[in-house]
Amino acid sequence: MITAERKPMQEIIDYVSPFNRILLVGCNECVTVCAAGGRKEVGLLASALQMSFMQRGKALDIQEITLERQCDPEYVEQLVNYVDRYDAVLSMACGCGVQEVARRYKTKPVFPALNTKFMGASEHQGIWAERCQGCGDCVLGVTGGICPIARCSKRIMNGPCGGSTKGKCEINPDIECAWQLIWDRLKMLGLEDRYEEIMEAKDWRTSRDGGPRRIVREDLAS
Numbered sequence: 567m568i569t570a571e572r573k574p575m576q577e578i579i580d581y582v583s584p585f586n587r588i589l590l591v592g593c594n595e596c597v598t599v600c601a602a603g604g605r606k607e608v609g610l611l612a613s614a615l616q617m618s619f620m621q622r623g624k625a626l627d628i629q630e631i632t633l634e635r636q637c638d639p640e641y642v643e644q645l646v647n648y649v650d651r652y653d654a655v656l657s658m659a660c661g662c663g664v665q666e667v668a669r670r671y672k673t674k675p676v677f678p679a680l681n682t683k684f685m686g687a688s689e690h691q692g693i694w695a696e697r698c699q700g701c702g703d704c705v706l707g708v709t710g711g712i713c714p715i716a717r718c719s720k721r722i723m724n725g726p727c728g729g730s731t732k733g734k735c736e737i738n739p740d741i742e743c744a745w746q747l748i749w750d751r752l753k754m755l756g757l758e759d760r761y762e763e764i765m766e767a768k769d770w771r772t773s774r775d776g777g778p779r780r781i782v783r784e785d786l787a788s
């Protein structure tokens with residue numbers, strides 16, 4: 567999933583303080599799962615903003631709405647009956663959702679209430695960790711299902727580096743060395759021969775380094 571965290575309250579207040587009527591829009595997908603921008607967080611932020619405006623003697627008309635997916639035009643269209651009644655939109659989606667709302671409602675100011683972080687997974691209750699950087703040419707099949715791009719601090723494709731110590735990364739001892747994890751797992755699976763193969767230089771053009779990417783499915787495009 568895409569993970570996110572709420573921005574500092576003061577930054578959000580600075581965005582919306584010039585306005586009196588705010589449409590606050592959450593998203594029911596990834597940001598709900600990582601407890602950043604779902605229905606519950608929309609309610610909490612709306613209350614906090616009401617309180618902040620009240621303390622400054624300002625009236626705030628805030629409408630809460632949570633879409634199924636804010637990165638999907640079909641659901642973004644559901645705002646059409648609301649947008650005109652509000653001065654600005656405050657989005658609690660990831661950056662994709664914020665941009666979709668801004669793309670659809672071109673004349674309306676749209677502000678992000680979240681900082682989008684990374685593609686990750688839940689390690690434990692309340693802890694999410696980065697797992698994928700969307701390189702566009704997945705190597706998990708030869709690295710034992712552990713991503714060296716997202717999980718090795720140096721993105722080394724043939725590791726570990728000389729700084730790996732007792733299974734920990736030299737960049738941050740709280741991080742497990744990805745290449746230690748890769749080796750341990752390949753060994754456990756009896757696939758050590760995969761580790762012996764030197765990976766060729768990766769073609770980063772399939773990643774974000776090659777510029778903004780698109781997927782075009784001719785069979786689905788109309």
Ligand code: SF4
Nearest residue numbers: 698699701704705713
């Ligand atoms: S190899 Fe690429 S696609 Fe696969 S998990 Fe890592 S970053 Fe993501």
Ligand code: SF4
Nearest residue numbers: 718727730735743744
């Ligand atoms: S110690 Fe391991 S995870 Fe850290 S940079 Fe070196 S190879 Fe990568």
